[in-house]
Amino acid sequence: MWRKDSKPEKMMESLAERIFVYKELIKIMKRRTFLRDVGIMVAGASIIPMNSGCGWKNPNNLITIGMIGVGSHGVGRNLSHYLKYPELxxxxxxxxxxxxxxxxxxxxxxxxxxxxxxKVYQDFRELLENKSIDAVQISTPDHWHVPISIMSALKGKHVCCEKPTLTxxxxxxxxxxxxxxxxxxxxxxxDRFLPTYHKMAEIALNGRLGVLRHIEISLPINLLPxxxxxVTIPPKDLDYDLWLGPAPEIPFIYSRTFYHFRWYNAFSGGLLTDWGAHYCDTAQLVTGNEFSGPLEVTPAGETLYYNDGIFNTAYQFDLQYRYANNVTMxxxxxxxxxxxxGDEGWVKSSGWINKLAASNDKVLDLTEKKVVLPTANDEFINFLESIKAGRKAIYSAESGHRTSSLLHCGNIALKLNRKVEWNPLNESFVNDPEAEKFRKREMREKWSYSKICPGYKY
Known part of the structure; x- marks a missing residue:
């Protein structure tokens, strides 16, 4: 286990694999039954680890990672990156x-x-009880991001978690x-670590565009499955009630559970919070509002929602934001x-794999610059190095919360079909009790924040 003072989805293809999964499930259920019978309870839930310790000896004091959520993104991007850094x-x-x-x-x-x-777990609470784990990577659906992050932090685990928040x-x-x-x-x-967006932000902050006036952001519409x-019965190896967690109980639909949960309001904020969390982070940086936000947001044009009885978030929308320095977005x-x-030029990107385009070549010249933004090879390296150094990571909880908040404000404006004014200092809507009602959502009682983190104001 690392100490601060140390030196620095694929389907099962064979019957044998299915049998192995069911045997693992039986082990878990037997263990939970035992814990229930002997009455070992912590904070109202049976969360003693399935396996104490990690088995592996840690001679080099590496940071030990627990992966929570190992679907397509959790494995294809997140897990694959950690496996690339055996020295860390x-x-x-x-x-x-x-x-x-x-x-x-x-x-x-x-x-x-x-x-x-x-070690393998089905219930993240059991993983969090494993004292040999220093940090967790959370790659779950959006409605689980904050609850698991909070429970992890309260167990003393460092946290790297996917965006966005739910409210x-x-x-x-x-x-x-x-x-x-x-x-x-x-x-x-x-995005915070990709050269394309990093350079774009430094171009604006170093005055290459003159005075920044406007930001134009377009988000790609995803195709529905x-x-x-x-509506079907959940797979036998899926704990669907735990998948739902704090969200309301609704029937299991495969496509709404895996990946496309993003287009259902109880689980996510739809296209706006999913894709918007990428580009609007850059917008927050270049307007000087990384730890603040816009003053107002107004819907324009026609807003369309999915209404097939399965998905229900907005997929067509047009939102106009205004910041305190009169930058519009x-x-x-x-x-x-x-x-x-800006008043002296523009710069744009149509995707992180594409080169930046600008009004002229001078805009792209950053040979001399006074403002240099912090960066790292990727968010995972920065996370690991921040743990070792005992410092804040580049993309902190506060910064991510502020980006998510401006997107939630947008969704609330769409829902009310009118302008809403936002006070970023006290994080409240201005003289708007109707909008204030959407700052939070109801949660299933057993997963309420009063139970997850008693003593904290919510």
């Missing part, structure tokens, strides 16, 4: 409500390290918990685009 960390546990996914991730870890030491108030609660516990928190978004749209559905416009 060791993945010692994986967890997913889908046991087949968890076991697949465990096999990947063990094959990479050529060992059999990786304004829970984002503020997250920041309060992180500030009090002192753990390192990193918002797991690649054509399969897996029927348009965030609309359409294509991939962020464009910064």
């Amino acid at each position: 960390c060791r993945v010692v546990a994986v967890c997913d409500v889908s046991m087949s996914r968890a076991i697949s991730a465990k096999n990947l870890v063990n094959n990479t390290y050529k060992s059999k030491d990786c 304004i108030d829970e984002g503020r609660l997250l920041c309060d918990v992180i500030n009090k516990t002192g753990v390192v928190y990193q918002v797991s978004v690649e 054509k399969k897996g749209l029927e 348009r965030v609309a559905s359409g294509n991939c685009l962020i464009r910064l416009e």
Whole structure:
């Protein structure tokens, strides 16, 4: 286990794999029954670890990582990155409500390290009880981001978690918990570390555009699935009640559970918070509002929502924002685009893999610059190095909360179909009790914040 004072989805293809999964499930259920019978309870939940310790010895004091959520993104991007840095960390546990996914991730870890030491969990609370784990990577659906982050921080784990938050108030609660516990928190978004957006922000902050006047952002509309749209019984290896967590109980639909949860309001804020969390982070940086936000947001044009009885978030919208320095920003559905416009030029990107385009070559010249933004090779390296150095990560909880908040304000404006005014200092709507009602959402009682983090204001 690392100490600060130390030196520095694929389906199962065979019957054998299915049998292995079911045996693992039986072990878990037997263990939970035992814990229930002997009455070992912590904070109202049975959360003693399935396996105490990590089995593997840590001679080099590497940072030990527990992966919570190992679906397509959790494995394809997040887990794969940690496995690239054996000199910095060791993945010692994986967890997913889908046991087949968890076991697949465990096999990947063990094959990479050529060992059999990786622990597997279905309930993240059990993973959090493993004292050999220093930090967690959270790659779950949006409605779980903050609850698991808070529970992890309260257990003393450092946290790297996917964006966005689900509501304004829970984002503020997250920041309060992180500030009090002192753990390192990193918002797991690649844009802050990608050369394209990093350079774009430095171009604006170094005056290459003159005075910044307007930001144009367009978000690509995702196609809805054509399969897996029927109400069915959840797979036997999926703990669907735990997948729902704080969200309301609704029937299981495969496509709404895996990936496309983003287009259902109880689980996410839709296109606006999903894609908007990428580009609007850059907007917050270049307007000098990384720890603040806009003053107002107004819907323009026609807003369309999915209404097929399965999905229900907005997929067509046009929002006009205004900041205190009179910079305006348009965030609309359409294509991939962020464009910064000043009184002396413009710069734009149509995707991080594409080169920047500008009004002239002089705009792109950063040979001399006074403003230099912090950066790292990626968010994972910055997270790990921040833990070792005992410092805040580049994309902190507060910064991520502020970006998510401006997007939640946009969704609230769309819902009310009118302008809303926002006070970023006290984080409240100005003389607008109707808008204030949408700052938080109801949660299932067993997952309420009063139970997750008693003593904190929510």
